Amino acid sequence: MATLRITEKCCVPRKPSLLQAASLVAGCLLCVNAGLADDWPQWLGPNRDSVWRENGIVKKFPDQGLPIRWRTEVRDGYSGPAVADGRVFVLDYVHTTGKASDSPIVRSELEGTERVLCLNAEDGSLLWKHEYECPYRIAYPGGPRATPTVDGKRVYTLGAEGDLLCFHVADGKVIWSKQLRKEYQTKSPLWGFCGHPLVDGRKLICLVGGVGSVVVAFDKTSGKELWRSLSAEDPGYCPPTLITVEGRRQLVIWHPEAINGLDPETGALYWSVPLKPDYGMSITAPRQYGSFLFASGHVTVGALLKLAPEPAAEIVWRGTGNTAVYCCNSVPYIEDGIIYGVCATGGQLRAVELTTGDRLWETFAPTTGRRRTSHATAFLVKHKDRCFLFNEQGDLILARLSREGYEEISRFHVLEPTSTSGGRNVVWSHPAFANQCVYARNDNELVCVSLATD
Numbered sequence: 001m002a003t004l005r006i007t008e009k010c011c012v013p014r015k016p017s018l019l020q021a022a023s024l025v026a027g028c029l030l031c032v033n034a035g036l037a038d039d040w041p042q043w044l045g046p047n048r049d050s051v052w053r054e055n056g057i058v059k060k061f062p063d064q065g066l067p068i069r070w071r072t073e074v075r076d077g078y079s080g081p082a083v084a085d086g087r088v089f090v091l092d093y094v095h096t097t098g099k100a101s102d103s104p105i106v107r108s109e110l111e112g113t114e115r116v117l118c119l120n121a122e123d124g125s126l127l128w129k130h131e132y133e134c135p136y137r138i139a140y141p142g143g144p145r146a147t148p149t150v151d152g153k154r155v156y157t158l159g160a161e162g163d164l165l166c167f168h169v170a171d172g173k174v175i176w177s178k179q180l181r182k183e184y185q186t187k188s189p190l191w192g193f194c195g196h197p198l199v200d201g202r203k204l205i206c207l208v209g210g211v212g213s214v215v216v217a218f219d220k221t222s223g224k225e226l227w228r229s230l231s232a233e234d235p236g237y238c239p240p241t242l243i244t245v246e247g248r249r250q251l252v253i254w255h256p257e258a259i260n261g262l263d264p265e266t267g268a269l270y271w272s273v274p275l276k277p278d279y280g281m282s283i284t285a286p287r288q289y290g291s292f293l294f295a296s297g298h299v300t301v302g303a304l305l306k307l308a309p310e311p312a313a314e315i316v317w318r319g320t321g322n323t324a325v326y327c328c329n330s331v332p333y334i335e336d337g338i339i340y341g342v343c344a345t346g347g348q349l350r351a352v353e354l355t356t357g358d359r360l361w362e363t364f365a366p367t368t369g370r371r372r373t374s375h376a377t378a379f380l381v382k383h384k385d386r387c388f389l390f391n392e393q394g395d396l397i398l399a400r401l402s403r404e405g406y407e408e409i410s411r412f413h414v415l416e417p418t419s420t421s422g423g424r425n426v427v428w429s430h431p432a433f434a435n436q437c438v439y440a441r442n443d444n445e446l447v448c449v450s451l452a453t454d
Contacts, residue, residue: 040432040439041084041150043196043239045381048285050333052383052433056453059386061398061410069437069448072124074117076443077143078419080430083439084150087127087169088119088432090446091157093134093143100141104421105190105279110136114144114159118172121435124448128172134161138192142419142443145194145237147430149204151220156204160192164206166223176223186210186235194237194283200264205251209235215253217267229267232257236282243288246309252293256280259295259303261311270311277301284327289334289354292316296327298344304357316355323357325350329377329428333387333401340380340387340401342367347376349389349406363406366397374422379430388433392426393417396438396449418443 044050058066079091091114098110114134118127138160146158154175155167162180167173181188186209195207204220214230232255241252242264251264256277261270275282277297286295293313296302302319317323325332325341332341338360339352348362366389367376378391386409389397394415400407417425419442431440436452 038434038436039084039150040434041082042199043080043082043147043149043430044285044331045433048198048241050331050381052381052388054383054433054436056436057383057451058398058453059409061412066396066412067450069450070124071445071447072119072126073444074441074446075115075143077441078429079144080147081432081439081441081446082148082150082155083121083432083434084155085169086121088121088124088439088446088448089148089150089155089157090117090119090441091115091144091146091148091159092117092443093136093141093160094131095141098136101139102420104139107137107139107190108141110141112136114161114163116148116157116165116167116172118155118169119446121439121448124446130165130167130172130174132163134159134163136161136192138188139190140192140421145192146196146239149197149199151199154220156197156199156220158193158195158197158206161188162186162193162208164197166204166220175221178218178223180206180208184208184210184213184216186213189234189237190280191237195235195239198240198242200242200251203264205240205264207235207238207240207253214255215240215251215262215267217264227267229253229262229269230255230260234280236280238282239285241285243286243293243307245291245307245311248309248311250307250311252286254282254286254295254297256282259286259293259305259313261307261313271313273303273305273313273315275301275303281328283329285331287332287334287339289337292354294332294334294339294354296325296332296341298326298328300324300326300345302326302357304354317357319357323352323359325352325359329375330379330430333380333382335382335401336403338403342376342378342380344375347373349378351401351403351405360403361405365406365408366399367391373424377426377428381431381433383433388438390414390427390431390438390440392428394427394440394442396431396440412449414438414440414449415442415445415447 281298328344
């Protein structure tokens, strides 16, 4: 496919000088575990940074298309796959009775079964399965949301109604389990439990909800509660995020009322900054770049925070209708002082100056083509000097993103969109990149596509 370069300028400012310290720190973070990321054991990869570090990957897709290694049947779900030690883990939902509402803000009443599937990464064959009855009382009832988290011999899963389980990787035996709604006397968020579980040392950190328990840390081997923290009317959907500021680790929790920095060992509050997205939609994980932290949400709520080692945080700028990018379904990526992200308000891929919030360019090419669509989505994963984008139409795109614009190199249709949103069919499941392949799913199948140079 011929290279396509698209740059739609919008209020392009003169290039400001970047903070060298921020660039240096960000560059060092990208070097962590370089060359070792042949697995994708959790959401956004080994370091949760949307970077794929494997070698031997194509720089352009073949004219005849990419080779499909295998396809295997799965059922409903937004949960992305995790890949580790030759196994693929994914959640789905087998709906038996009830009708899903067409409204995104009305809770449906469905009966069905949530399943945890463990597949052979080489051929997609089933190694083990665990299933449990799970009535849904949520909007967008299209299956589990959270990607499994693999930690050595254990794998953790979180279902849409708060079923938290720990399994033996080898045989699927349940080590421990919790029903978060019942144990913490809370209800499922409108769009279900979405916060991908985070392993940190001996802790498993989860977004929960309830009084004093927006976030809870469990002992990862026993399930015993270690600490709980924060209160809010609703926990939101933003996954727990770890950052480090001048050698000091912080846990960032963004609920619909404020973004907060906590001590990850105790849950003690370090700092809190009000940041209230519309409809309680704190969804997108904040992104760190050196001493900065960028957070964005629906509709036009976004902010850049300056982090201090005390620890503390203060607002550098807040977005307006003509600045920033407002991500929702997908997480932005920051490189060389530029934020790249898909804006939920129109579906454009945008490039934004980190230090000012000024927009550099935007394009619909990797998302909708040429039309504005609310919540149009593409998931961004960086690989060396290029970027893989998996869009809601099931296309995998290879492109270069830079200050100058969007340069599309190749495109391949991986699978069909099967979920429904806003009158259109979509794929809203983040793929995994491992074993020189991409693993992607819809509501019918999970597909493994080779991206190897050979």
